[in-house]
Amino acid sequence: MRKSIATVSVSGSLTEKLTAVAQAGFDGVEIFENDLLGCPLPPERIRERAADLGLSIDLYQPFRDFEAVGPDRLAANLRRAERKFRIMERLGADLMLVCSNVSPETVDDDTLAAEQLHRLADLAAGHGIRIAYEALAWGRNVNEYLHAWRIVRMADHPALGTCLDSFHILSRGSDPGGIEAIAGDKIFFLQLADAPLLAMDVLQWSRHHRCFPGQGGFDLAGLLTHVLRAGYTGPLSLEVFNDVFRQTDTGRTAVDAMRSLITLEESVAPVRGAASPLPYASPPDGFAFAELATDDRQRLATLLGGLGFARTGGHATKPVELWEQNQARILLNSPTTDSVPGGDAGTTLTAIGLESSDPRASSLRARSLLSPVLPREREPREAPLEAVAGPDGTQLFFCRTGDSQQPLWRADFSPAAPPAGPVTGIDHLALSHPWRHFDAAVLFHRSVLGLRPHDSFDVADPYGLLRSRAMTNDTGTVRMVLNIARLGDRELSLQHVALATDDIVAVAERLRTVPDALLPIPGNYYDDLEARYDLGEERHRQLRELGLMYDADETGEFVHLYTTTIGRVFFEVVERTGGYRGFGTPNAGVRLAAQHIPLQPSG
Structure with a gap:
C-alpha cells in the first residue's frame, strides 16, 4: 500500500x-x-x-x-x-x-x-x-x-x-x-x-x-x-x-x-488477501548472553565471582571472556567508542544475545523494518551471528541454539563446563533510553522483536522521574524493561542485568562476603514492609539482614536484591514463586533512592 x-x-x-x-x-x-x-x-x-x-x-x-x-x-x-x-x-x-x-x-x-x-x-x-x-x-x-x-x-x-x-x-x-x-x-x-x-x-x-x-x-x-x-x-x-x-x-x-x-x-x-510485507520471524525465546564492555574488569570479575559465576573461557580471536553459571552467560569485553552506546566509558551493557529459531529470518525482518544491520568481522570458523542495532545503540545478536548444553555461538570460546550454582539464567534486562527515543524503543521491540508491551508506569525518586515499560514474549522467557530516567537536569542512564535464581538466600549470603557488593536498603523500607505484609517474624528478620526486597500479587511472590553499580551497570537477582510475572514495581522508588546516595557530593 x-x-x-x-x-x-x-x-x-x-x-x-x-x-x-x-x-x-x-x-x-x-x-x-x-x-x-x-x-x-x-x-x-x-x-x-x-x-x-x-x-x-x-x-x-x-x-x-x-x-x-x-x-x-x-x-x-x-x-x-x-x-x-x-x-x-x-x-x-x-x-x-x-x-x-x-x-x-x-x-x-x-x-x-x-x-x-x-x-x-x-x-x-x-x-x-x-x-x-x-x-x-x-x-x-x-x-x-x-x-x-x-x-x-x-x-x-x-x-x-x-x-x-x-x-x-x-x-x-x-x-x-x-x-x-x-x-x-x-x-x-x-x-x-x-x-x-x-x-x-x-x-x-x-x-x-x-x-x-x-x-x-x-x-x-x-x-x-x-x-x-x-x-x-x-x-x-x-x-x-x-x-x-x-x-x-x-x-x-x-x-x-x-x-x-x-x-x-x-x-x-x-x-x-495480500502477502505480508515482512518476512516472518518468531519472537526470541531466551537470552543467549549479555555482553558488558568494561574498563574495570577486575572489579566486575570479583562481583561475578560473588554471584557464583566462573570464567569458563576466552574467545578464540577476540579479547572477550565468557563467565557462566548454569544457563546464565555474561561476556566481558573492553570498551571502545563503537561498542559502547553513546561512547560512555566505564562499564556498559553493549550487546544482548537473543536465542532465535531462525536467526537469518530475524535479521531479515529487522532489515525490512529499517533497523541498521551491523557489520561484523569474523574468522571462517566462527559462528555467523546476525546483529542489528537497537534504538539505544545496544547490539542485538540473533543466536541459533543447538541443545541446551552447547549453544552454537558458545563453540567460539574455549570449552569448559559451566558451574552449577544458585543463579539459573537471565530473568530480564533493563535498558535506559533518552526521553525523546522512548516511544521509538517501544515500537522497535514490538515490531522487530515481536515482544508484547505492558502498561507503562512512572516512579518518583528524590531527583526526578523514572518511566518504565516492560516488553515480553508470550511465555515470559524474554523480558526487556525500557526505562527513561533523569537525575536533576541530566539523564541517569543506568542499565541492569536481572538474574534468575531458585535460592536467593544463598546468593545474598555469598554476596555478603564481597565488600561493597550489595546495595544498602534503608531500614525504613523494612518497617513499612512489616506493616504491609505479615510474613512472620523470622522471615522479616531474614529479609532485613540480607538486604532482600519483597513483593507479592494474587499469583505468587517476588524476592529480589540489587548490587551496587559499576559504571552504568548493576545486577539484580530475583526469585519468582507461583505465577508472579511482574518486576517488583512497588520497590523501585526505594531502590532509586538508595542508588542516588553515592551520587551526592560529600561533605
Missing part, C-alpha cells in the same frame, strides 16, 4: 522534512499549512522538490471553520477557499482537508452544512480539486465520523468525500465498525495516529500526545480492517501531533514512522 505522512509529524523546515520522509521510503506527503507558510520557497519550487524526491503531494491541510455559517461568513469563507485553491494548483495538490467547524458562529443545521459544502466542492472542482470533510473530535456540532458522512451524502457532490482520522474516531470511543457502511470511493483519505490511553481533554490529548501506530493503546489494525473492507484504496497516511517528535532528529523520526506503517500493513495483509 502507498504510504504518506503529514509534514507536521516530524521536526525541521519543510525542505528538511521532505528529504527525511523520502529517505525513509514514503511515497507521499500531506502538506501542513504552517509548514508552507514558514517556507521561503514558493509553492512551485516545493512541488519540484517533492517530485525530485519521488514524493507526491497527497493532501493540503487544514481548512478550518467553513460550514453551517451565516451568509456574510460564508462569502468570506468562499473567498478564502478560492485563494487556497490557487495555492494548491501551484503546489500540485488536488485534495484539501476540511475540518468540521469549531467556531461559535456555526449553527447546528446539517442541511445548511451540506448545502455550503456542496458550494465549496463546486468551487474546488473548477480547480481540479476535491474536498475531504473530517469530523474533529471536538467539533462544535459535527464530532462523529458517521455524522460527517451523513452530511457528505446529503451534499451529494462528486468532488466531496470524507476523511477518516483514527484519533478522532477512537479517542471518542466510537465504534469503527460503522466505517463499513461508507462507500469506499467516498473515503477520500485516511489519517492514522495512535495515542496512549489518557483521561484528559481530547483537544490537548490530540495536540500533544499522538504517536505512531504501535506506540500507543489504540486498535489501529481493527480500524484499518474496517476501512479496507469498505473499499478504501488510497494511501495509509500518518498525522501525528507530538511534542517529543517535534524536538527529535527528523530522519530518525521519519524512519520510525515508516516502521510503524510497515508493521501495521503486516497486521492487515490477510484482510487484503
